[in-house]
Amino acid sequence: MAGKKREIQLQAVINNQSLWDEMLQNKGLTVIDVYQAWCGPCKAMQTLFRKLKTELNEDEILHFVVAEANSIATLQPFRDNCEPIFLFSVNGKIVTKIEGANAPLVNQKIINLINEERKIAAGEMVRPQYHEITFVDSDTEDAGEAFNENVDQLYSIAIIKPEAVITGKTIKIKEKIISAGFVIQAEDKRVLTENQVRDFYSQIADEPDFEDFVTLMTTGISYILVVSQDNKQEPPCEETVSNPENKEPKETSEDQHEMATPTVMRKKWDSLQEYLERQNISQFCDVEENTTNVNKFIDIFFPDFKSISKLEKTLALLRPDLFQEKKEDVFNIIQDEGFKILMQREIVLSEEEAKTLCKEYENEDYFGNLIENMTSGPSLALVLLRENGLQHWKELIGPSTVEEAKERLLESLCIQFATKSFPINQLYGSDSLEAAEMEIQYFFPPQNTLALIKPHATHEQREEIFSIIKEAGFDITQMKEILLTKEQADKIYFKITNKDFYKDVLEILSEGPSVVMILTKWNAVSEWRRLMGPTDPEEAKLLSPDSIRAKFGITVLKNCVHGSSNIQEAMETINRIFEEFVPENSEEH
Numbered sequence: 001m002a003g004k005k006r007e008i009q010l011q012a013v014i015n016n017q018s019l020w021d022e023m024l025q026n027k028g029l030t031v032i033d034v035y036q037a038w039c040g041p042c043k044a045m046q047t048l049f050r051k052l053k054t055e056l057n058e059d060e061i062l063h064f065v066v067a068e069a070n071s072i073a074t075l076q077p078f079r080d081n082c083e084p085i086f087l088f089s090v091n092g093k094i095v096t097k098i099e100g101a102n103a104p105l106v107n108q109k110i111i112n113l114i115n116e117e118r119k120i121a122a123g124e125m126v127r128p129q130y131h132e133i134t135f136v137d138s139d140t141e142d143a144g145e146a147f148n149e150n151v152d153q154l155y156s157i158a159i160i161k162p163e164a165v166i167t168g169k170t171i172k173i174k175e176k177i178i179s180a181g182f183v184i185q186a187e188d189k190r191v192l193t194e195n196q197v198r199d200f201y202s203q204i205a206d207e208p209d210f211e212d213f214v215t216l217m218t219t220g221i222s223y224i225l226v227v228s229q230d231n232k233q234e235p236p237c238e239e240t241v242s243n244p245e246n247k248e249p250k251e252t253s254e255d256q257h258e259m260a261t262p263t264v265m266r267k268k269w270d271s272l273q274e275y276l277e278r279q280n281i282s283q284f285c286d287v288e289e290n291t292t293n294v295n296k297f298i299d300i301f302f303p304d305f306k307s308i309s310k311l312e313k314t315l316a317l318l319r320p321d322l323f324q325e326k327k328e329d330v331f332n333i334i335q336d337e338g339f340k341i342l343m344q345r346e347i348v349l350s351e352e353e354a355k356t357l358c359k360e361y362e363n364e365d366y367f368g369n370l371i372e373n374m375t376s377g378p379s380l381a382l383v384l385l386r387e388n389g390l391q392h393w394k395e396l397i398g399p400s401t402v403e404e405a406k407e408r409l410l411e412s413l414c415i416q417f418a419t420k421s422f423p424i425n426q427l428y429g430s431d432s433l434e435a436a437e438m439e440i441q442y443f444f445p446p447q448n449t450l451a452l453i454k455p456h457a458t459h460e461q462r463e464e465i466f467s468i469i470k471e472a473g474f475d476i477t478q479m480k481e482i483l484l485t486k487e488q489a490d491k492i493y494f495k496i497t498n499k500d501f502y503k504d505v506l507e508i509l510s511e512g513p514s515v516v517m518i519l520t521k522w523n524a525v526s527e528w529r530r531l532m533g534p535t536d537p538e539e540a541k542l543l544s545p546d547s548i549r550a551k552f553g554i555t556v557l558k559n560c561v562h563g564s565s566n567i568q569e570a571m572e573t574i575n576r577i578f579e580e581f582v583p584e585n586s587e588e589h
């Protein structure tokens, strides 16, 4: 069989360089599943490929192949890669790659590229100038950067139209988007210019009432969202629809209530457009998913977006001696180098943790002393953020041992902060983006809290609170707008239902819909309480003038927001209000 191209079910097997070169002659899109001989092609994705093959029905321009990394010279950089890799070749050029069996991402990429091919074939679009990607060996020093190139996040642009904004549907639409596992990466509200409308809606420019449509779109505020698939969250496989009969959206309050129920889930691999259509809300929100157009509109609406999305997080650690003696010096350097400290935490490492962190030195004479030193007092763990942050921190701190730094990097922080008794770099930085993610999860495990924006908060105040939440680094993991009946309110305020003032709390809550959210980040419960400020807005104004209650609270009852008091209460209320929610964090299972 070696050297022969063989059709197995839907994927051709490429197992030598000449078959690879031959494959590059394919017209249209070829999806290449790069596999390792020892583990075989990715079985989990076969179902997706089969589905797409049938649904798209494009035998001439859609091909699937499996290629064995070790036997093809071009694929050498991927040898021994543990994760599956999917390459996308268009007319013989590898235009992009996705690491990991991320079905929604792969699905969307294929649909986008095939849609482009169809448009090109129909003369509706000129073939873009593809930038062919280069493969970098994951063992090389550039691994961090290479990984960054590989993270092929797929974005969509969604425009919530003025008629939806003015009739108060914005939050409900955003709530649906978030509940389905999409992530709103950026948003802006503005009155679109005529040119922007014409550009975004160029495909319907020939329709007879287009000019009226342009007028409508330019006479009120629209919301523009950049939405991505949440890579971490697999949407549920099966669709559960709370009320399948209700196909026609209505403008009534009943409709609003229907839209607020979060029980309609995204089908596996739905695109944002498909999802909104199935939710009967696509008439309020238009979506652009074509990669080329999305990039263009991101540049127009969010010119800083790309530089922001290049920001990298890394874990940094100041070992005990350095933390005690020179913390300020290190902080000054961190600031001067343009890093933002996202989180920081003092931690006394257990022996086991120190041994895991210092595993690379376990055969050295000094290993015992090293572990003793590492466990002797608090270390400081930091999460740093900066463009190219991971690599930059590694370069700053230098090699992991003083001996090595003396040989080749005298200007490194390793030398600057070296002590006679300690042969190891007093500073640590993650080795790769994957390692950084795991280490950050370890040192800063995410926690969930339940947050509420009370009905009296105005639309503008709500928006400002969302900005404060984002700015503070929370993820809004779930969100719904609901009228809190007594039954619902009891689930949140179960600890105060016997208080005299509880009837007043219920009255305040009955004045209109509240926004209920699950906020997620390290230390979420106390962080959210800190952002809220003291219960009484008057006290908040004195003690915490920047807090939400100081800014927007009116009275103790109308204090704008609520948050769980402790982790236990957060877990209980989240379970009661978001019954379908399964926390990712083991601490909360």
Ligand SMILES: Nc1ncnc2c1ncn2[C@@H]1O[C@H](COP(=O)(O)OP(=O)(O)OP(=O)(O)O)[C@@H](O)[C@H]1O
Binding pocket: 496, 501, 505, 534, 535, 556, 557, 558, 559, 561, 562, 563, 564, 565
């Ligand atoms: N003495 C009071 N009189 C009137 N309303 C009160 C009083 N104490 C609390 N409340 C209202 O009840 C809500 C819940 O009370 P709780 O004792 O749980 O307050 P909290 O933990 O300080 O704040 P929250 O739980 O809202 O974050 C408060 O946010 C406030 O609106």
